Amino acid sequence: MGHRLAGLFHGRPRLQISGLLAGPVGWLVIGYLGSLAVLLIAAFWTVDPLSGELVQGLSFENFETLFNEPVYRDIVKRTVLIAALVTVTDAVLAFPIAFYMAKVASRRGKAILVVAVLLPLWSSYLVKVYAWRTMLSAGGVINWALEPFGLSGPGFGSTAVWLVMSYLWLPYMILPIYAGLERIPNSLISASEDLGASPFTTFRRVILPLAFPAVVAGSIFTFALTLGDYITPRLVSNDQFIGNVIFNNISNNLPFASALALVPIVVMIAYLMVARKLGAFEHI
Amino acid sequence: MRLSRRSTLLLRLAIGVGLAFIYVPLIVIAIYAFNASNILEWPPPGLTLDWFPKAIESPSVHEALLTSLKAGLAATAIAIMLGTLASLAVARYRFFGRETISFLVILPIALPGIVTGVAISNTFTQVLGVPLGLLTVIVGHATFCIVVVYNNVVARLRRVSTSFEEASADLGAHTWQTFRFVTLPSLRTALAAGGLLAFALSFDEIIVTTFTIGAGEETLPIWIFSRLFRPNELPIVNAVAVLVVLISIVPVYLAHRLTREEGGVAAARGGRIEGGGVETEATAVP
Structure with missing residues (x-):
């Protein structure tokens, strides 16, 4: 057989x-x-307001609500803004770490650092958000650590969402930048130094332009993951993000939830098109 | 690169702060799991080992663990099968639309989980008339796990020369014999790594799961999430959280050990796009 x-x-x-x-x-x-x-x-269906039954027709009602209701417009704006902030924060935090891993650390140090960054990337998403919930709470670690200085933590809210999301997606930014920097031949850096460039000039004129597509590649993850997350906003804030509204509508207004789910898709497609122009796809 | 002592020091500092940032929350939860008090306050007033036996004995934890294991194993099995088939086609043949396959495989993980979750749940309940349950969870998980196996196996197939397979065919082996005795043995560790990662990914997943699971059923992450808002259950939640971290971190570490040379774990999640490595090497030199 x-x-x-x-x-x-x-x-x-x-x-x-x-x-x-x-x-x-x-x-x-x-x-x-x-x-x-x-x-x-x-997304083009509607829910009959009286019976609660799905009407499988062609209606633009959901999209009209989405565009015309200021509540939803604000939610979309807030979500995209947080996604952008998280992306910038992670790029700034990730670069020095990735640079050290790629160009300064010894072989052994490199291996250890890669594992140290990798393990949390793959596991325990929920546990990490929950950990931040306890840390940010009134009697949590953050207030305890800041109290001696007369300060207090941000508490729950949009700042907390920004902080926690930046935390969650940081490894997703470190690894592509690390891989991008690894690919820059050391001889290029030496050449720049031999030609008399200061370390800062070498960084700005040689390393940064070559590593930039890798940063954009990392930003695809930080941006996309922030757009769709509803667990983090739920656990560390009372603010609504796109994900929360989708989640809240899924059981009693499935068509509206579907229309909302198209928002992250459209935003991501636009983002990916820009990223592709910037040469990020070779670094994913 | 030649760096001044001060710059090196600053970079070391950045690494220290970065790693602390990454690990402190996990350490905090681990400490809370031993918290002697019922209330989450910092610092914990004392330490105890009581919560772990309580967590392990809890029937709802048992059930959730069982559901998680079933979903994880089934999704992994499907992902291994489909991921391997797709990677063999892409790495060993040339055909129209070959580049599209990589894109297709990556899509479920590149789009936000909520999109995948809503889409799959919609299709099952509205179009197919299948009620949500373990089966729909498995389908959802398998869909985003394929990429992990695919990337690991593609990376391995690229490293293994085709000359062995050609030799086998020249010596009269059937397609199947060549696969069974030549190709498969060389893929063994890549498959193991891909499978371990797929399992870890499934075991940890909550968003797609929320949308695809039936009423009254729970995986471990769902179990944790549903109890986060009940303060008196938090001590057991902390213990379960530590167990979940351990169960998902061990496979990832093993997978990393198995595919270190290929950067398997590092590359698998992001999904390596066709020929990416080689192309960038060329673009890196201006």
């Missing part, structure tokens, strides 16, 4: 490719892209 099947594929590359791709492409195109298409279609 196995032999006969293998014989069938033997010398028929087209058939081999189809056999290999049928499963994964079927799953991702029919299953996943199909679901995204359903999401797009559902």
Whole structure:
């Protein structure tokens, strides 16, 4: 049986490719892209206000609400603003760390640092947000640490959301920048130094321009992850972000939730197009 | 690079602050898990080991752990299968739309989890008429786990020369025999690493899970989340949180050890886009 099947594929590359791709492409195109298409279609449905039943027609009501209600406009603005702030914060924090890892640390130090940055990237998202919730609470570590200086922490609110999101996505920014810096040949840096450039000039004129696409690559993650997160705002603030509104509408107004879910998609597509222009795709 | 002593010192400081920033919250939760008091206040008044046995004995934790394991293992199995098939096609054949495959595989993890969650839940409940439950969670998890396996296996296939496979075919082996006795053995550690990472990703996931899980069912992250707003349950939550961190961090570390040379773990999450490494090396020299 196995032999006969293998014989069938033997010398028929087209058939081999189809056999290999049928499963994964079927799953991702029919299953996943199909679901995204359903999401797009559902955004044009409405909910009958009397019966609460779904009306599967073509209506722009959800989008009108989204554009005309100042509440939703503010929520979208707030979410995009936080995403931008988080991205800038992470880029500033990540660069020196990535630079040290790529160009200063010894081989051994590098290996240890990569693991130290990697492990938290992959695990315990919820636990980390929860940890910040306890730290930011009135009797938490932050107030305890700042009290001797007569200061107090930011408490819960949009500042907390900015802080926690910057924390959560920092490793996503460090790793692409690290990889980008690793690719810059040391000889280029030496050449700049030999030609008399100060370390600052070398940094500004040689390293930064070459590493910039990697920063943009990292920013894709920090931006996208912030746009969709609703757990962090829920745990460390009372403010509403796009994710919260989607979450709150999912059970009783699915069409409106779907329309809202298109917002991060549209913002991300625009962002990705700019990122592509800046050459970030080679660094993802 | 030649740096002044002061710059090196400043960079070391930045690393120290950065790592502290990354690890302090996790350490705080670990300490709270041993907190003798029922109330979360800093510093804890005393330490105790009581919460861990309580967490382990709790029937709802058992059930949530079981659900998490089932979802994680099933999603990993699907991701290994689909990820390997796709990577073999992309790394070993040339065909129209080859670059699109990488993009397609990365999409579920590049889009915010909430989008994936809402989309999959919509499709199952509104179009297919399938009620939400463990099955829908598995489908959701498998979808975003494929990329992890795919990236690891593609990276390995690029490193392994095709000449072995050609030799095997020349010696008369069938396609299947070549795969079974030549290709597969060389993929072993990449598959293990991809599987471990996929499992860790699934085990830790909460957003897609929230939208795809049935009423009354819980994975461990959902279990934690639903209890965060009940102060009297927080001590057990802290202990469970530490267990979850350990269960998801160990596979990641193992996967890193297995694929160190390929930068597997580092590259897998971001998803390496076709030929990226080589191209940038060229662009790095102006």
